[in-house]
Amino acid sequence: MRATHDVSALRQMLAGLEAVRLPSASSAFTLGAKGPDEVLAETLARGALHEIYAAEGGDMPAASGFALALALRALNGQGEARPLVWVRQDFLDSETGRPDARGVSGFGLDPARLILVRVRDPEQALRAAGDAVRCAALGAVLLEWWGEPKVLDLTATRRLALRASVSGVSFFLLRRAARASPSVAVTRWLVRPMLSTPLAADAPGAPAFVVTLLRHRAGVQSHIWNLEWDHESCSFRDIPPLSRPVVSVPAGKSAGPTAEPSTAALRRAG
Amino acid sequence: MFVERVKGALRLSAVSSQARALGLAPGLTLADARARIPDLAVAEHDPVADGLFLERIADDCDRWTPLVALDGNDGLVLDITGCGHLFGGEAMMRRRVVEHLQRHGVALQAAVAGTPEAASTLARYGKGGVVPPGREAECVAPLPISALNLPEETVTGLSRAGLKTIGDLAARPGTPLAARFGVSLLTRLRRTQGFEDVRIVPRRPLPACIAERRFAEPIGRAEDVEGALRRLIEDLGLMLEARGEGGRAFEASFFRTDGTVRRLTVETARPSRDSASLGRLFEEKLEALADPLDPGFGFDLIRLAVLRAETLTPAQVSLDGRALEEEEVAALVDRLVARLGRERVLRFMLRDTHDPDRAVRLVPAADPVPPSSPVPDDRLPRPLMMFDPPQPIEALAEVPDGPPLRFRWRRVVHEVAHAEGPERIAPEWWRQATGIPTRDYFRVENREGRRFWLFRAGLYGQETTAPHWFLHGLFA
Structure with a gap:
């Protein structure tokens, strides 16, 4: 009697541990900034596919940074230091440089947690990322994608999204020089750099972005936020419109969160 | 027949058996040879191609023993210690090796003896054959001094002294010979006589353990090959488990009936003997091959070897699953490495320097984590x-x-x-x-x-x- 009792108790304990280990696809993460969090209200899913677009070549570092920040936010609640896989093609090294360990650590990610996978062509990139996203022990997978190769079609994104939901690994698809194509991504963001709030002695401040939520499967309306990344607390901060520097907002650039979504830039590229 | 340019004159470097029968010998100038036999078929000697061919034969000889070494530029030494009984005794084994190579059109002479030098000498200058244990000295005695592979001047010196055969030399007291020609002469003599044994240095590292399968009929279908490989992986897994080890590097060798050997190597980030994951790694590797595994007329031997083994104790799975997660990540890295190559799956290593060009290095993620040096904590922002x-x-x-x-x-x-x-x-x-x-x-x-x-x-x-x-x- 006593023995069976012990076994069932053990089973319960194990089931509890299993539940901790098996990530639930429904868990959501936040950005840490009040503005977007109120609008998104717990709809940013882990274990799902998110797309981040850069409108122009020059916006790529900003988009990479934003994607990395999102990945860190997604990892944040999961407690332990799970590794992150970043898949990128060789030629990107000459286009935008290669990720640097100290830059990554300046973003709040321990570089030891980053596994960099270099591939030759889009097919390999897709396969490597597909393998990585199945590994439930990873924190997130970042796939950097240039242009619009044919291999990344609706079927491919659906497969990635499905695997992500099974394993619970968040998948971030970083796209550059691309037109928005149909995909099954939960969210789609357009990221542009923004003039930072200068520090003392007119030094450039923390990374700042103009972030446009282009699409959300849960039906959240399109929005624009000005966000700043704080690597110490690993969270975003709203930039209030008034604290923006008075210097030169170039014509055609959004001056605050009320501006219209700038889809023109997206069309121009590609 | 092949010619080679020696000191400005074209001289014969190798002759066929017919040419030898007509009285031609290596060392003769081409002009002299032509004067004797006007319609000679002559080709230029290509030592590099010869070397490659010998390498190929050596690869093929791996099927008999893992210990194979090159002997000069036209010979091979196989260490068959403990292998003979697998092929029906030394004499039988020698016959099988000779027949196997003759089938591929190689003319050869083979000898089995107690020391590599004795065997090499007998194969080159004697009639070959198997030397009964302990009788090497007798067998090499009638051979000429030049068979000892000594420097030119030593041979000349010895023959001037009237010592024509190894037997003559062995009959003399050693000390004066050593004083006149150096100790190396005596060493060489003792080794050739089988009194002193030095192991050969194999051309390939000795595997920690191997599993192999020979096929009476060569197999060629991809499914058969994969099936055989899977069974070998299972065999090897059992072997490793018995030794309490896991492999870090595995090599599958596919021996084709025509003597070509194809090798595939798979490495793992941590010691492993799990047949499922190893099977997947080999599948990845086979798929990623630029030129697919061509069976030709079939493989008649497939061997799987563990090149590097490390201690692997059965892991106690911790309840929080942390170790399990690390295991999973390592398995993912292995899979990616098998498909893309080591230098494409990377992790960062920081170095203690202010020089931005040297501060960060990318190292293969499959390598063990090196002890990283303390990093200057200057907090200055660096680009992404x-x-x-x-x-x-x-x-x-x-x-x-x-x-x-x-x-x-x-x-x-x-x-x-x-x-x-x-x-x-x-x-x-x-x-x-x-x-x-x-x-x-x-x-x-x-x-x-x-x-x-x-x-x-x-x-x-x-x-x-x-x-x-x-x-x-x-x-x-």
């Missing part, structure tokens, strides 16, 4: 993306060390809105040659909010009058 090498730009800046006001990169002009700097980084003079300029780094932001890491190479007025500007990285 770095260019290697830095990209040249044109910049307009205040002299001597003001930040740039405007710069042009990739034909686009950027107006600087905010700038921080200079952060002066001097070259590591103890590491590099002199003449490398000091760098002044600036963190700048243009009017669109794009952030750059620029530097000026050279101190204005001290190191150069027209400093060049470079872009080293991009901030997010």
Whole structure:
């Protein structure tokens, strides 16, 4: 009697541990900034596919940074230091440089947690990322994608999204020089750099972005936020419109969160 | 027949058996040979091709024993200690090796003896055959002195002294010979006589353990090959488990009936003997082959060897599953490495230096984590993306060390809105040659909010009058 009792108790304990280990696809993460969090209200899913677009070549570092920040936010609640896989093609090294360990650590990610996978062509990139996203022990997978190769079609994104939901690994698809194509991504963001709030002695401040939520499967309306990344607390901060520097907002650039979504830039590229 | 240019004259370097029967011998000049037999078929000697052919035969000889060494440029030594009984005794084994190689059109002479030198001497200068244990000295005695493979002048010296055969030499007392010709002569003699045994140095590292399967009928279908490989992996897994080890590097060798050997190597990040994951790794490897595994007329032997083994105790699975997760990540890395190659799955290693070119290194993620040196905690922001090498730009800046006001990169002009700097980084003079300029780094932001890491190479007025500007990285 006593023995069976012990076994069932053990089973319960194990089931509890299993539940901790098996990530639930429904868990959501936040950005840490009040503005977007109120609008998104717990709809940013882990274990799902998110797309981040850069409108122009020059916006790529900003988009990479934003994607990395999102990945860190997604990892944040999961407690332990799970590794992150970043898949990128060789030629990107000459286009935008290669990720640097100290830059990554300046973003709040321990570089030891980053596994960099270099591939030759889009097919390999897709396969490597597909393998990585199945590994439930990873924190997130970042796939950097240039242009619009044919291999990344609706079927491919659906497969990635499905695997992500099974394993619970968040998948971030970083796209550059691309037109928005149909995909099954939960969210789609357009990221542009923004003039930072200068520090003392007119030094450039923390990374700042103009972030446009282009699409959300849960039906959240399109929005624009000005966000700043704080690597110490690993969270975003709203930039209030008034604290923006008075210097030169170039014509055609959004001056605050009320501006219209700038889809023109997206069309121009590609 | 082959010719070779020796000291300006074309001389025969190798002759066929027919030519030998006609009285031609290596060393004769081509002109003399032509004078004797006008219609000679002559080809130029290609030592490199010969070497490759010998390598190929050596590869094929791996099927008999893992210990194979090259002997000169036209011989092979196989260490068959403990292998003979597998092939029906030494005499039987010798016959099988000879028959196997003759089938591939190789003319050869083989000898089995107690020491590599004795066997080599007998095969080259004697009739070959198997020497009964302990009778090497008798067998080599009638052979000429030159069979000892000694320097030219020693041979001349010995024959002037009237010592024509190894037997003559062995009959003399050793000390005067050593005094006259050096100790190496005696060593060589003792080894050839089988009194002193030195193991050969195999051309390939000795595997920790192997599993192999021979096929009476060669197999060629891909499914059969994969099935055989799977069974070998299982066998090897059991062997490793019995030894309490796991393999870090595995090599599958496919021996074709025509003597060609194809090898595939798979490495794992941590010791492993799990047949399922190893099977997957080999599948990845087979799929990723640029030129697929061509069975030709079939494989008649498949061998799986563990090249490196490490202790692997059965892991106690911790309840929180942490170890299990690490295991999973390692398995993913192995899979990616098998498909893409070691140098494509990387992780960062930081180094204790201020030189931005050297501060970060990418190392294969499959390698064990090296002890990383303490990293300077200077908290200065560094760009997310770095260019290697830095990209040249044109910049307009205040002299001597003001930040740039405007710069042009990739034909686009950027107006600087905010700038921080200079952060002066001097070259590591103890590491590099002199003449490398000091760098002044600036963190700048243009009017669109794009952030750059620029530097000026050279101190204005001290190191150069027209400093060049470079872009080293991009901030997010």
